[in-house]
Amino acid sequence: MKILVCISNVPDTTAKITFTDNDTRLNKNGVQYIIGPYDDYALARGVELKEQSGGTLTVLHVGEADADPQIRKALAIGADDAIRINADPLDSYFVAVQIAHVAQQNNYDLILMGRESIDYNSGVVHGLVGEMLGIASYSPVMKLDIEGGSATISREIDGGKEILKAPLPLVLGCQEPIAEWKIPNMRGIMTARTKPLNVVEPVSLDEMTVPEKYFLPAPKGACKMIPAAEAGTLIRLLRTEAKVL
């Protein structure tokens, strides 16, 4: 089975977000970058499936060279090779076109990625890629098993879950508990150094959406403290003052 796992390179979940260049760019100073948490789940399940089926796993990232440490980490976790599309993507459509272009040349059985990136939170790349390739896409997938060219998928729906059986090839957006995150071991780190990381230039396309300016939410007002002994008065305040009940 040929598996492609797409990963994002995002600020750590605890990173303080600020902007620079007159609020037109993210301030990367002092920001620790990680593989997107949802993509990490996709990668972990991809590695498990590869080990079960004896196939190959390629990891793909659309981004610049500063993402190479994260790509190497994915190789250390178990990917066989990597592709980096050399671009600074600011639009989901652009990212999807790049992934679809690579996928069209390689006939993957399974394309996995996180349900969304935690920087731009769009949650649309898997659907875009699926449609561009003319194959089915499902998200968010919490459980995935492959048997005989068909996938059994458990995915979250509003207030519950749905179990689907669908033929490969598929594009899937993943989330926990699809697999346990994997931590690279020393052998993995050493072998990752020799695995191929191919850098290719992006396919050009018309701009669809262009971020113009970034800003932070307005600061929160002070928290109104209610004495524990008078807890019941909170309900009245929520009705009459906050008007949320």
Add this chain to the structure above:
Amino acid sequence: MSVLIYVELDNGSIKKTSLEAVAYGAKVAENTGDKAVVLAIGQAASSELEIAGKYGASKVLHASDEKLSHENSLAYADVLAQAAGQEGSKIIILSKSGLGDAMAARAAAKLKAGVVSGVTALPEINGSFKVTRGIFTGKAFATTEMKSDIKILVVKKNVIEIDENDVASASAVIETFSPQLRDADFQASVVNVEKASSELSLTEAQVIVSGGRGMKGPEHWQPLLDLARALGAATGCSKPVSDLDWRPHHEHIGQTGIKVAPNLYIACGISGAIQHLAGVNGSKCIVVINKDPEAPFFKAADYGIVGDVFEILPKLTEAAKNM
């Protein structure tokens, strides 16, 4: 020309978040001089669909083919794209949900449309078309220019206030819509659907009562459930609680769980890790109950009570019952 708005149905009724999308779409249509047309897919009575008229829609396209009775994002996206083609829609609006994102994505690829998900305000239309959306899980916002000919917007909950007591008396015309369905969109078979029908959906709920490790175990959840019942609220939990299997995974709220935006979010025994805050920062009002006065969640709260949740929750429940 028209602005096309997709509405999600729940047991034959238009979801509240979708009515917000209709109101949003009607305002956009007013701005562009177009009509607001709604698309509904699935089984629903005409009387239910006509309600879209009260929120500004002039017409509802209703695709009710039996094959579309079960939610199918692939087929639904195809129906949406065909409806947009029929109506000559250059602006398509959906409400933010798993289905909304999936449909928007696939329809965008079909129509070669720019797509922006997580929109938090009405667009700025002034020679250009700009939208604001939440990024970094609500820690920041981006103003984005949409340059494509066809534009798809996925709008977050609570972006637009709708007051059910203050809507127009107009009703929309219902038109049967019979799209071409593709066999390729029906290759997956549904093995099973597990849905807690008695539970309120977290994404739709106006009030959420949520518990963390301070609840001390699954056997101590009753006081929280009692308050939720008294307030007509949905229940949620923090990631550690979900990881420990104290509560089902679909209740997990946070950066890697469900992002919620209720009118009122009550956090019981949750310290407020940054990843949890990222999932609730769309709430209008946050109440934090925690015995630790230094809990970081108090910094993000509107109201706080320092004390033992097991003493405070029954008091709140009592007060809520007497409301």
